[in-house]
Amino acid sequence: MNARNEATSEGRDTGTLGKLMILLDLVTHAEGPMRFTDILALTDQPRGTLHRQLSHLVQEGMLEIDGDGRYSPGLRLLDLASSSWAKNEFRLVAEPHLNTLQRLTGETVHLGVLRGTSIIYLDKVEGRQSVRMFSQIGNASPVYCTGVGKAALSILPEERVTEIVGGLAFQKFTANTHTRESLLVEIADIRSGGCAFDREEHEVGIRCVAAPIWSEDLSLIGGVSVTGPAYRLTMERLAEWEAPVREAAKRIMTGMRIGLGPRR
Amino acid sequence: MNARNEATSEGRDTGTLGKLMILLDLVTHAEGPMRFTDILALTDQPRGTLHRQLSHLVQEGMLEIDGDGRYSPGLRLLDLASSSWAKNEFRLVAEPHLNTLQRLTGETVHLGVLRGTSIIYLDKVEGRQSVRMFSQIGNASPVYCTGVGKAALSILPEERVTEIVGGLAFQKFTANTHTRESLLVEIADIRSGGCAFDREEHEVGIRCVAAPIWSEDLSLIGGVSVTGPAYRLTMERLAEWEAPVREAAKRIMTGMRIGLGPRR
DNA sequence: AAATTGGGTTCCGAATAATGGAACTATCTT
DNA sequence: AAGATAGTTCCATTATTCGGAACCCAATTT
Numbered sequence: 281m282n283a284r285n286e287a288t289s290e291g292r293d294t295g296t297l298g299k300l301m302i303l304l305d306l307v308t309h310a311e312g313p314m315r316f317t318d319i320l321a322l323t324d325q326p327r328g329t330l331h332r333q334l335s336h337l338v339q340e341g342m343l344e345i346d347g348d349g350r351y352s353p354g355l356r357l358l359d360l361a362s363s364s365w366a367k368n369e370f371r372l373v374a375e376p377h378l379n380t381l382q383r384l385t386g387e388t389v390h391l392g393v394l395r396g397t398s399i400i401y402l403d404k405v406e407g408r409q410s411v412r413m414f415s416q417i418g419n420a421s422p423v424y425c426t427g428v429g430k431a432a433l434s435i436l437p438e439e440r441v442t443e444i445v446g447g448l449a450f451q452k453f454t455a456n457t458h459t460r461e462s463l464l465v466e467i468a469d470i471r472s473g474g475c476a477f478d479r480e481e482h483e484v485g486i487r488c489v490a491a492p493i494w495s496e497d498l499s500l501i502g503g504v505s506v507t508g509p510a511y512r513l514t515m516e517r518l519a520e521w522e523a524p525v526r527e528a529a530k531r532i533m534t535g536m537r538i539g540l541g542p543r544r
Numbered sequence: 545m546n547a548r549n550e551a552t553s554e555g556r557d558t559g560t561l562g563k564l565m566i567l568l569d570l571v572t573h574a575e576g577p578m579r580f581t582d583i584l585a586l587t588d589q590p591r592g593t594l595h596r597q598l599s600h601l602v603q604e605g606m607l608e609i610d611g612d613g614r615y616s617p618g619l620r621l622l623d624l625a626s627s628s629w630a631k632n633e634f635r636l637v638a639e640p641h642l643n644t645l646q647r648l649t650g651e652t653v654h655l656g657v658l659r660g661t662s663i664i665y666l667d668k669v670e671g672r673q674s675v676r677m678f679s680q681i682g683n684a685s686p687v688y689c690t691g692v693g694k695a696a697l698s699i700l701p702e703e704r705v706t707e708i709v710g711g712l713a714f715q716k717f718t719a720n721t722h723t724r725e726s727l728l729v730e731i732a733d734i735r736s737g738g739c740a741f742d743r744e745e746h747e748v749g750i751r752c753v754a755a756p757i758w759s760e761d762l763s764l765i766g767g768v769s770v771t772g773p774a775y776r777l778t779m780e781r782l783a784e785w786e787a788p789v790r791e792a793a794k795r796i797m798t799g800m801r802i803g804l805g806p807r808r
Numbered sequence: 809a810a811a812t813t814g815g816g817t818t819c820c821g822a823a824t825a826a827t828g829g830a831a832c833t834a835t836c837t838t
Numbered sequence: 839a840a841g842a843t844a845g846t847t848c849c850a851t852t853a854t855t856c857g858g859a860a861c862c863c864a865a866t867t868t
Contacts, residue, residue, distance in 0.1 A: 294600040295825055296560045296855070301604050308624045312631065316816060326857040331817065333855095336558040340565050341659075347763055349816075353628030355657065355664050355682075360572050361625030362682025364617030367576065393619065395605075400619050418619075418626025499611055559854060560826070580845060590828040595846065597826090613845075 313350035373535040377528045378405045392428040393502035399429040425482040427490030428503035434470035435492045456481045475522045487513040491529035577614035637799040641792045656692035657766035663693040689746040691754030692767035698734035699756045720745045739786045751777040755793035
């Protein structure tokens with residue numbers, strides 16, 4: 281509908297909730313804590329209104345306000361998210377297969393789902409690591425520069441692909457980042473090959489292989505991937521792992537059939 | 545208007561948002577996906593109303609509905625939570641100290657904050673592990689049976705302690721789980737000793753040492769802890785780690801001073 | 809010291825969105 | 839096919855939200 285706006289109701293019709301979600305997004309994705317006035321400037325609402333909305337969010341624990349009147353995301357979000365993550369069906373089904381894949385390759389394994397025009401990471405398994413996990417989970421990355429994203433696009437019907445790709449703003453992350461045209465070409469390749477590769481398209485020095493995962497009715501679309509540093513993941517290496525990655529994807533799909541709409 | 549009811553506005557006055565949050569909690573903390581009718585039974589709202597509320601939540605991505613009309617938590621929660629977790633100031637300040645403590649002890653380190661009458665875990669650092677992290681983060685545990693919880697209580701003024709402890713329902717998890725009386729006694733001990741211990745009070749075979757963390761104005765109250773299996777964490781061992789745990793807590797507090805209200 | 813400014817909060821009539829009963833449709837059961 | 843059960847849509851009524859303005863308070867300026 282509207283290509284760009286700062287923080288106005290983005291088309292959907294969700295009444296009061298929609299307005300509150302905008303605030304929540306604003307504060308949650310901000311650099312740091314925001315003052316009342318900062319938010320006021322970005323939302324352009326009457327002060328009385330904004331004040332009430334913020335206090336409601338604070339009362340519910342979705343936001344927090346410190347002694348200096350600065351708003352930050354509230355702990356309730358963590359509570360809700362952790363419990364929703366813990367019982368997410370797709371993730372639960374995929375978990376053992378991600379572990380297997382991780383052990384086999386020794387590299388980092390990701391599970392992601394397509395959400396609008398981004399990929400959201402649902403899980404991540406690293407090798408012997410002291411690194412944070414949560415850091416990546418829940419993050420939204422653009423479809424066009426992640427293996428999982430491209431894999432996901434490859435199983436969509438042509439018209440949906442053009443629709444999604446048409447709406448993207450292609451930011452150049454590396455010399456290899458796709459343009460609209462090159463992306464469309466590669467998607468055709470992936471469709472025939474069954475696997476997507478990330479050839480340092482998002483971050484220099486990082487490569488990955490990904491295979492798509494989808495439910496019959498396309499209500500669930502995502503992928504698994506193996507990611508690692510280019511010096512270890514030579515293109516030959518990636519090619520070797522194509523088979524196991526596809527195998528993992530296949531097994532996850534088989535696992536999902538049970539829980540997902542058996543009829544249709 | 546209405547004084548008491550089961551799953552209705554729990555006292556706070558957050559208008560429309562409050563009602564939506566009840567739904568969100570309901571679905572998020574449920575065993576599995578819920579049907580429309582299940583929710584209807586638990587909330588006891590008119591069908592038309594409930595239907596609209598649910599669709600708004602779905603439209604905003606806070607809930608999801610599958611082909612069979614079953615509602616589950618939405619991905620938007622993950623997105624919001626991960627980004628709020630990633631930039632949480634307390635967590636960021638604590639992170640290096642948690643790592644140090646982990647390396648020193650070799651056991652699992654937790655960071656938690658007091659939220660109402662529960663402890664919410666903000667971070668967790670395990671040793672060489674293949675175990676999930678997110679699983680624990682965001683979880684709320686009762687104050688009376690976690691080291692961090694007892695440590696947190698110990699720095700509250702007496703009246704707040706009695707207030708909180710008075711409102712608790714003491715569930716007996718193990719033979720060592722506290723009763724109201726024994727808890728109050730131990731809190732006095734902790735106050736003088738500066739460290740709290742969990743002597744298999746929550747789970748048989750699990751012990752921990754915890755030290756409190758607090759801001760001067762008590763707007764932030766929490767703690768760090770080192771947790772592990774009783775066979776490795778003998779009581780002598782725990783005593784040895786008292787000092788490093790307190791040291792970590794102290795350093796975290798020093799770190800927070802900068803970011804937290806310098807005036808007051 | 810008085811006046812001003814900036815940041816935030818409270819009030820209240822007007823505007824709007826939520827409510828909830830009932831009618832309606834789809835789906836499952838017998 | 840009839841009956842029950844589950845889910846969706848409609849619309850007049852009612853409760854909430856809206857938003858402008860007045861207010862408060864602490865920090866600056868004059």
